[in-house]
Amino acid sequence: MRIAVSSDMDEPVARLLxxxxxxxxxxxxxxxxxxxxxxxxxxxxxxxxxxxVADGTADQAVVCCWTGTGASIAxxxxxxxxxxxxxxxxxxxGARRWNDANVLALSLRLTSGPLLGEILDxxxxxxxxxxAEDRGNVTYVERLDRGRAEAxx
Numbered sequence: 001m002r003i004a005v006s007s008d009m010d011e012p013v014a015r016l017l018x019x020x021x022x023x024x025x026x027x028x029x030x031x032x033x034x035x036x037x038x039x040x041x042x043x044x045x046x047x048x049x050x051x052x053v054a055d056g057t058a059d060q061a062v063v064c065c066w067t068g069t070g071a072s073i074a075x076x077x078x079x080x081x082x083x084x085x086x087x088x089x090x091x092x093x094g095a096r097r098w099n100d101a102n103v104l105a106l107s108l109r110l111t112s113g114p115l116l117g118e119i120l121d122x123x124x125x126x127x128x129x130x131x132a133e134d135r136g137n138v139t140y141v142e143r144l145d146r147g148r149a150e151a152x153x
Contacts, residue, residue, distance in 0.1 A: 004049035004058040006031035008042035008065045011108045013116060017062060020120060029058055046074035046105075053102050054080040061103045072105035079145040082138070088115070089122035096126025100138045 003026045007014035010033040021028050029052060032038055032045025039045060042065035052058035061083075063071035068085045075083035083103035084095030087110055095101035104123055111119070129135070 001025075001059045002027045002029060002052075002057070004029040004031060004052040004061040005034060006045035006049035006061070006063045006071065007033050007108065008040050008045060008071070009033050009108060011064075013106075013108055013111050013113065014064055016113055016116060017064070017106070020116065021062070024120070024124070042070045043074040046071040047078060050075035050078040050081045050083065050103055054078050059102075062106060063103060064106045064108050066107065066109050068105045068107035068110075072103075075103045075105060080142075082141060086119055086123070087111075089118040092119045092122040093126045096123060097129050098134050098137075099141075100128040100134075 003021055005018055005021065005028050014034060018028050018030065018034060031048045033040040046063040046065070049061040049063050053061045061075065063075050063083065065071040072083045072085040075081050081103050082099055082101045083105050084091070084099060084101040085105040086092040086095055087107065092104065
């Protein structure tokens with residue numbers, strides 16, 4: 001799987017994220033502080049990683065900033081992206097299952113190495129629910145995205 005990864009800071013957990021994804025057999029497309037010469041601002045690098053998901057260049061993305069909040073906000077401004085800030089394995093599983101999330105947002109401050117492994121395990125093991133209510137909610141969010149894209153100048 002091709003995974004776009006962004007971080008606004010070159011922190012140990014961000015480097016560990018890239019190493020872990022590669023060890024799991026994924027191709028990593030790095031942005032921000034993880035890519036020499038790239039703009040490391042959280043809004044910029046998160047948007048770039050999210051756009052790769054939206055345009056099909058990447059299958060999924062992981063966006064990081066100190067709290068994870070800014071990265072998730074920026075990623076969610078890209079139509080077609082459903083970014084979820086996950087602080088544990090349960091929220092990662094739920095984001096994939098109930099929300100069909102395609103971008104994982106992480107906090108550089110709160111995510112330890114062992115926790116990172118648990119979150120990634122749950123994220124990649126998770127699959128979107130086929131239940132009508134869950135699919136209906138995701139379809140509704142997709143309609144919101146289309147409406148926003150049509151209203152954009």
